[in-house]
Amino acid sequence: MINSLWLLVAAALVLLMTPGVAFFYGGMVRAKSVISMMMMSFGAIALVAVLWVLYGYSLSFTSGSDWLIPHVLGNPFTNFAMIPQLTSGEDGGPDLNALAFAGFQATFAIITVALISGAIADRAKFGTWMVFAGIWVTVVYFPVASWVFNFTLGDSGLTDGGWIVYGLGVNDFAGGTAVHINAGAAGLALALVLGKRVGFAKGINKPHNVPLTLLGAALLWFGWFGFNAGSEAAVDGIAALAWINTLAAPAAAILGWLLVEKLRDGKATSIGAASGAVAGLVAITPACNILTPFWAMVLGLIAGAVCALAVDLKWRLGFDDSLDVVGIHLVGGIIGTLYIGVFGSNGLGLIYGNNGSQLGAQAIGAFAVAIYSFVISYLLGWILQKTMGFRITNEDELAGIDTVQHGEEGYLLEGERERV
Numbered sequence: 009m010i011n012s013l014w015l016l017v018a019a020a021l022v023l024l025m026t027p028g029v030a031f032f033y034g035g036m037v038r039a040k041s042v043i044s045m046m047m048m049s050f051g052a053i054a055l056v057a058v059l060w061v062l063y064g065y066s067l068s069f070t071s072g073s074d075w076l077i078p079h080v081l082g083n084p085f086t087n088f089a090m091i092p093q094l095t096s097g098e099d100g101g102p103d104l105n106a107l108a109f110a111g112f113q114a115t116f117a118i119i120t121v122a123l124i125s126g127a128i129a130d131r132a133k134f135g136t137w138m139v140f141a142g143i144w145v146t147v148v149y150f151p152v153a154s155w156v157f158n159f160t161l162g163d164s165g166l167t168d169g170g171w172i173v174y175g176l177g178v179n180d181f182a183g184g185t186a187v188h189i190n191a192g193a194a195g196l197a198l199a200l201v202l203g204k205r206v207g208f209a210k211g212i213n214k215p216h217n218v219p220l221t222l223l224g225a226a227l228l229w230f231g232w233f234g235f236n237a238g239s240e241a242a243v244d245g246i247a248a249l250a251w252i253n254t255l256a257a258p259a260a261a262i263l264g265w266l267l268v269e270k271l272r273d274g275k276a277t278s279i280g281a282a283s284g285a286v287a288g289l290v291a292i293t294p295a296c297n298i299l300t301p302f303w304a305m306v307l308g309l310i311a312g313a314v315c316a317l318a319v320d321l322k323w324r325l326g327f328d329d330s331l332d333v334v335g336i337h338l339v340g341g342i343i344g345t346l347y348i349g350v351f352g353s354n355g356l357g358l359i360y361g362n363n364g365s366q367l368g369a370q371a372i373g374a375f376a377v378a379i380y381s382f383v384i385s386y387l388l389g390w391i392l393q394k395t396m397g398f399r400i401t402n403e404d405e406l407a408g409i410d411t412v413q414h415g416e417e418g419y420l421l422e423g424e425r426e427r428v
Contacts, residue, residue, distance in 0.1 A: 011242045015108035018238025022115035025231035026053055029122045032224025032282070033129065036331050039216040040408030041130045042418035048125035051138050053118050056145050060114040064145065068113070068153040112238060113157065120187045121145055124385075126331035127195030128202050130213070131405050134413045136398045140198075140388060148384050149190065152377055156186040177366070178373035179356060181250065182239035184294025184345045185377040192338025193378040195329060197385035202399045204328040206406060218278055225282035229258060232289045236296045250296040254289065257296075257308035261288025264312025272316075280316065287315035287336050291344035298352045307351070311343050338378065345374040 030049035034042045056064070121141050125132075155170040156178075172178045172185065180186065205213070215221055236254045240247040265284025266276040291311035292304055299307065319335030322328060329335065349367025351357045356366045392398045404412040411417060 009104070012104045012108040014243050014247070015105075015112050015238060015241060018234035019108070019112040019115050021231045021234025022112065022119065022238065023053075023231075025115075025228050025235065026050075026119045026122045028224045028227030028231055029119065029126075030224065031220050032228060032286070033126045033331050035217040035220030035222075035224060036215040036279070037129045038213055038408075039419055040410055040417075042216065042220075043410040043414050043416050044132075044134065045125065045129055047134060047414060048132070048137055049122040051134065052121040052125070052141055055138055055142055056118045056121050057114060059142060059145060060117055064117060064150050065110050065113065067146075067150040068117075069110075069158050109241060112241075113153070116157075116183060116187060116235075117145055117149055117153065120149055120183075120191050123187070123191035123333060123337055124194045124198065127199045127329045127333040129330035130205050130409060131202055131399050132198075133396070133398060133400055136392050136396045139396065140392055140398070143388055144194065144385060147388075148194065148381055149186075152186050152190055152380065155377070156180055156183065156373075172373045172376065176373055177369050178345075179298050179348050179352060179366070179370070180294040180345065180373065181297040182236045182293045184290070184341045185373055188290045188293060188337040188341030189345070189374055189377050190381045192334050192336075192341060193381035194385035195333035196327065196338065197382045198389045198398075199322075199327050199329045199334070201386060201389035201393055202328075204326075205330065206402050208328050210323045215279055222278060222282050225285050229285055229289060232258075232293075236293060240297070246297050249301075252301050253292050253296040253299055253304040256301045257292035257304045257311070258285040258288030260305040260308030261285060261291070261312030261315075264288075264309040265316040266312075268313050268316035283319070283332065283336060284312040284316065287311045287340045290337055290340035291347070294341070294345045295348045295352065298348055298354060298356060300353060303351045303353075307344065307347050310347075311340050314343060315340050342374050342378070345370050 026049050030046040033049070034046045037045045121144065124141075124144075125137065128137075153170075155172040157173070158170040173180055178185070233251055233254050237247045237251040240250060262281050262284040265280050265287065269280045270276045288308035288311050291307050292299075295307065296304070315336050318339040319332040321335060322332075327334075346367065348356055349358065349362070349364070349370040351359055352362075352366065353360060356362055358364060358367065389398060400409060400412060408417075
């Protein structure tokens with residue numbers, strides 16, 4: 009009972025992270041794009057939640073023996089509309105553990121889709137985004153979730169499972185591959201498909217509302233305790249370790265990011281602090297169950313510094329990742345996933361006597377997800393661009409995507425309010 013209660017609380021915390029993403033991204037775009045940016049996150053909540061109940065859960069989580077390709081893809085034909093058909097519990101009613109776990113995993117699917125939107129800020133049509141989100145979560149996220157998270161939750165513990173974690177032996181406790189590398193690779197693909205914003209250049213579009221971004225970062229960090237500690241699906245020492253590491257790593261990552269900013273630019277910024285916290289949270293996600301708090305802080309320091317440098321790659325390489333989804337989520341996810349093979353305890357890391365096999369497994373898992381997500385996302389984005397049109401026109405971008413796509417404005421000045 010207590011484990012199910014914790015899962016339900018953790019699921020609510022993770023769901024809060026998607027509005028946190030909306031605030032975090034919304035503050036960093038132009039004032040004329042804030043509604044569009046936030047609507048992409050809220051649209052993800054609505055669409056992915058419905059698809060999860062209809063078939064997403066059963067596609068992602070089923071016994072390997074129930075499907076022709078065990079450990080790779082779940083069975084979309086079992087538990088259709090899962091809630092009324094889940095196995096009964098001891099009292100004859102719905103299985104509390106199964107329902108709580110299904111709800112918890114639904115929030116992971118939602119936020120993964122929402123994260124992608126930051127790479128295409130200011131220039132994506134909302135309708136096409138929703139079509140992309142529905143197809144992407146079906147053909148990319150649900151299969152990848154099966155690769156990583158698909159296990160049987162029962163009294164005897166966790167059995168069966170997807171090929172990456174339970175077949176290959178990758179340690180991905182809370183979704184460094186399935187969520188962050190997955191979303192980061194998809195964001196890179198869409199940024200390439202949609203092209204650069206008008207006037208793309210370093211410093212041309214500064215955040216329009218820094219406090220909004222800091223609020224979003226705070227909500228993300230708060231919800232991330234459910235994201236990481238909840239992934240244990242139990243109230244025990246591993247959940248407590250994940251909680252402590254979720255505090256320690258992003259705190260150190262803030263320091264790492266700000267140090268790079270100070271040395272490179274001469275000033276440490278609040279946006280840098282918020283971005284550093286998120287980078288540390290991303291990096292600790294796959295590793296929060298297997299690192300001591302000291303090594304978690306080292307990971308955070310590294311991730312904060314490296315991601316602060318990585319976000320500048322878009323200027324050097326010429327791809328317009330508007331809000332640094334690639335630099336933070338793809339790079340941070342890869343750092344955290346590979347770090348386990350060096351510093352992971354329980355014999356997983358090189359420093360604890362592993363012969364390097366774990367590092368190899370971590371690399372295969374990370375890059376398998378990255379390549380799969382990038383290829384499918386690029387093809388899907390390209391098809392939608394050629395058919396429906398994914399990017400708005402340059403004229404509409406300059407006029408303001410909020411008015412063009414939603415008929416609303418995020419802010420009204422005093423004189424404008426009087427005229428309304």
